[in-house]
Amino acid sequence: MSSAETGIKLYLNTVLKNKSGIIGVAMIILFIVLSIYGMAAYKNVASEWNNANYWRAYPKVAMPAWMVYFNPNKIFLTKAFVSKPKTLYSSSSYEVVQVDYKFRWNKGSAPSDVVFYVGTSSPIETINIVWKKPDGAQVTLSQSSPSEATDLLSYISSLDSYISSQIGYVPPRVVASTLSKALFGYEGKGLLNGTVEKGTYEAKITLVVPPHTKVVANKLYLEGNAYGIFGTDIYGRPLGIGILLGLPNALEIGFLTSIISVIGGVIIGGISGYLGGKTDSAINWVTLVMLSLPILPFLVVMSYVMRPTLLMEALFISFLVWSFYAIIARSSAQSIRKEVYVEADKVLGIPSYRTFFTHFMPRLTPFAIAYTALGVPAGIILVETLAFLGLAPPGLITWGAILNGAEQNFAAVNGWWWWILFPGLMIILVSIPFVIIGFSIERGIFGGR
């Protein structure tokens, strides 16, 4: 420990004096601002995160939108078309409404999905879609009592029979993009080989609805394969929103675990080193026990058995990691104990708790601050790891859980790199400022090199 004065001002100075410290503080402020923005702007989205229906109109596993610039022919954003509905027939028992779309398609690949959206004032009885390709070939899709938004998977029976009439069999694993290829490919054996007919397509949607039904809104979505800054996952959830909403949770748990465990560790270790003797060896034994517990397996058992909330999770982690800080605090306290002014206090008969608070705690603070900063990323990584194992506190959006989704849906095999890269990068990005600040305080106060 240096002979420098102690106090909050000193640490602020140490941090703000060097360039990396300023960058660190700026990054933390930015993260906090982003968290507040995310919580305010996407408050409703957070509760719908695990509701697959909510994300139906979004393109599934779409690349980040900026990838369009690298390959505009094959990578594109979602296109939406609106048309004017016409009433073809109306009687006292039902009405027939037609919505007609015409659009040009000149991209090198088919959309990832096609979504037909018709908002009506009363439920639709049947929907019938005639899809006309540029060369005149026609596909008919139909369904009774459909939901407002229907994607291609809702017409899978019509499309499967169309595919098997063209190529002779139905491929084993049919997903939305397979069906979309069927709607955009040349008829014949090569229907699903990925070549796309370019030209003007036409989609005639005929609805049978109860009388006096109004078509409030209608839209035809040609789902792109690129969306948002960070792309989307397999349910169509934009990863950008997931990353933004994961930020406050990560910061909260990082701060909580770090502050609780460092304060606990420094007080216990400080008292242990300060008192010495039998108390010291007893506390030291407890510290040794806690240090030799395998943190992750214990956390797994605790979170599995109790399914704790965020606060409980923070308490569990703190319970398992305070010993690291206690050991270091103890050795610092032992060296302070030998100082003359402590002896002087003893001779003067000043009660030991006062000596502890006036002489020990202030000398232990710099170290506590440095380790609080370093403890934040440690807590974040532990929680994200737990979430990756599927043990996140329930109802929370975490990057670990997003990555768990990537692992379970074979993102690496399928080449969905954005789903793996960005959530993990955020874990690192959030950790970096704390590590920088922690190291710079540690170096400044302990004399570093």
Next chain:
Amino acid sequence: MGYRTYLAKQVIVYITVLIAAMSILYVFTYPVIQTVLRKTIQDEALHFKQAILKHASGHGTLNMTKINLEVHRYEAQLISSYGLNRPVYAKYFIQMYNLITFHFGNAYYLTAPSGSRKVSAIIAAYLPYTIILFTTGTLIVIFAGTIIGLLSARYAGTFWDKLVPTIAVIHSSLPTWWLGFLFIAALAYGIHAFPPGGITSVPPPKNPLMYSASMLYHMALPLLAFTIVNVGGFAYIIRSLVISTTKEDFVVTAKARGLSDSRILYRHILKTASPAISTQVALAIAGSFAGGLTTEIVFNWHGLGWLTYVAILSNDLPVILGITFVLTVILLLALFIDELVKGYLDPRLKVGE
């Protein structure tokens, strides 16, 4: 205190630590353990009944009342042997005894490759792979970390020295499993330079030499991820230990005697710092344990970490509890071995100071 006294003391300390660790786990999982045991007993009673029925049907006499009575007796016997009808303190001792003798009960769903449903058999089947991966990784980190740390301490102020804080930052902010995940996407599926996971190629080579070669090839990526994440922190510690030893008087004396730099570094500084380094090894092992285990999941490396993940997915509580106990024992063994090495390296212990 000679080396033997030191050894005896460490053995006692670690045994008490093991017991304490188990007690903590017991307190946290007490209600769950009771359900696990009850389910195990029901399971075994059912097996017992089926065995009797099979036997009896062979002989043509089926007395259901008698059989049910037998099964009840067997169940009662099991309940008393697991201590479910005993007071809490007796339950505690029975549970501790069962843990130490590796009796974890039966798994709910998972089975060992041999077909056994005993948790201990399942764990024994996967444990060797965890030990292989983690031990190799830790040894690589210790060697590479020491070399990098020494280089940066020796060439203070140059490229090597500036490298270490940077990789130390990486160490504190990078999850091992995520790096592994990224490696799989890029190096295994992207450019096909490495296998994406598994322990050996399928089917496993018959030739033992080829088998180990295939295993090493499959270990390359997990080890790379493990090393990149952990080497920085270790090198940083070595660097500060070496630098603080360099300021000692005897190093100045050695310099004054005109000894060469490398001789001072290896014979004087490193020798003095080695007990402190081995203390840091213990902390590094404890710290990298979690990362090593989760790496197994992404690489489909069938060790205990992977087994934990599977057990979580299939809600197999007894397996999770058993793994936690086994991992605690392993970590304690690793720390104990490190303690022995530290005692061996510390000359003060040898002369019995």
